[in-house]
Amino acid sequence: MPLRVYNTLSRQKELFETVVPGKVGMYLCGPTVYKPAHIGHMVGPVIFDTIKKYLAYSGYEVKFVINITDVDDKLIVRAAERKLTVEQLAREMTQDYFDNLKTMGVDSVDLFPYATEHILEMQQIIQTLIDKQCAYPLQGDVYFDVTADADYGALSHRSIGEVLAGTRVEANDRKRHPADFALWKASKPGEPAWESPWGPGRPGWHIECTAMAMKYLGETLDIHGGGLDLMFPHHENELAQSECCTGKKFTRYWLHNGLMQAGKQAGKVGGGHDRHGDQLPDKEAQEAGKLAGSKGAASVKLLFEKHAPETIRFFLLSTHYRSPIDFSDENISEKGESLAGFYRLFEAFQRITGQNFYQLSAPSSRRETTPIPPEPAAFHADLTACRDRFFEAMDDDFNTGGAVAALFDLRKILNALIQDRKLDAGGAREPAILAALTAGMTLLRELSLQLGVFREPLPTKGGADDGFAAQLMDLVLELRAEARATKNWPMSDKIRARLKELKVVVEDRTDGVIWRRDT
């Protein structure tokens, strides 16, 4: 099954062929570290982390780079507000970003280069562009001349004329062409500045990505990712300056992820039944619906208090990466419900075989995928079909939604085996069946790891209190067992009902009672 990816440049799915066979250079536009990350900042990293994992699993040697923008107007403003240096602020927010990535299970990034550590590389590229007449210095600034790139606009599918149609006329008409953009900005007093052939200044926004991407991944990248919002002008400009600099294709496959949206109330107001419906939502209401635009967009760290990070990751991956995602607590909670079924399966597996799902050693390469015993035949066939569906989905432009569905199917097949053979209900546990079950669970682990879920056990709720709570539960359930032995159902049911009020679920199984804390 060949891998196919959707390329923004061509607007269609293309066969995935890398510059160097077997190797992938992948670059993702990272954050400007000026404020704590919100959920939207996690979308790209989670998606491209998953892509990296899957490519590596598929046999590619992948180098994955995410840049850190640590010099920028927003940083300067925010640092001044907080009476910090730009460097201090950047350092603090970078740490926040890294913490969040770790929590979200984004662990496949090979390198996080900093813009400020690549000023020299940027200057060299700028100089090359000037030498090639693609850029021109102007009063301490350096601008890229968009007319130097005949294909300018190809990525975002607009012509230079169209670009200008919607743009406000700026006061700054010193530029040769209104669409020209800054490669280097002369700095004002008090701002971070670096010496340059054009005077003290700092880099423009787009040049850092070109410099760092080329330095670490070569002049032609295989994959360049980012949010849809970056397509224009950021990626368009990056593409133009890079190709003008090297004369080579800059990126083979441009991948853009959809943006997260917070609520839809803004668009819904006044719609529907109002036949006059001409009450357009005002600009402010529209802004409120935009995650990034709403100043109240909570940090991911706050979100982690409400939802398990794994649930959030699963939420992000249950829809296609190019689609926008509606953010809401309800939508995320629903994913938590779906995941609970997996956790119960892991517990059943532990009860049955004594093995810990999280300690199963799963193959990390698709070529060495978990062998499934030929017996029972139906089980073998079902699992194989499931695995095929997973691969098919992922090979088709990383369709994580389809892959997730395969995981659910897998869960059902495993539960069905347990059910049919009464493995968790006092039935005989034949070694061959247990081996089949273990193989199936190993496959589940193998595949789910590619999505970055079920990596490690959830932290137990209740923390340090758990040991004591467990002892109390043993006592309560012992008393309840005595009541049940004498068919004292009212007492037995009362205990169970009262526990339920405490969010403790009791299950009376044929071979014993189990309990768990509910979410």
Add this chain to the structure above:
RNA sequence: GGCCCCGUAGCCAAGUGGCUAAGGCAGCGGAUUGCAAAUCCGCCAUCAUCGGUUCGACUCCGAUCGGGGCCUCCA
């Protein structure tokens, strides 16, 4: 105004020019259970509307309606 995307069951969400349109959550029926819970089995969609292309469209084209994005150094 310009460019672009989307509209699939109560909700979320895959997918395909033609066999029964994935999966999840919720719901309903059954098995199981002392009763539950959990699990399994089963049920639950004329794919926004209208027209066109085609032997045949949810899938292609056009129009309409509805939602959204970008054009503003938001990921």
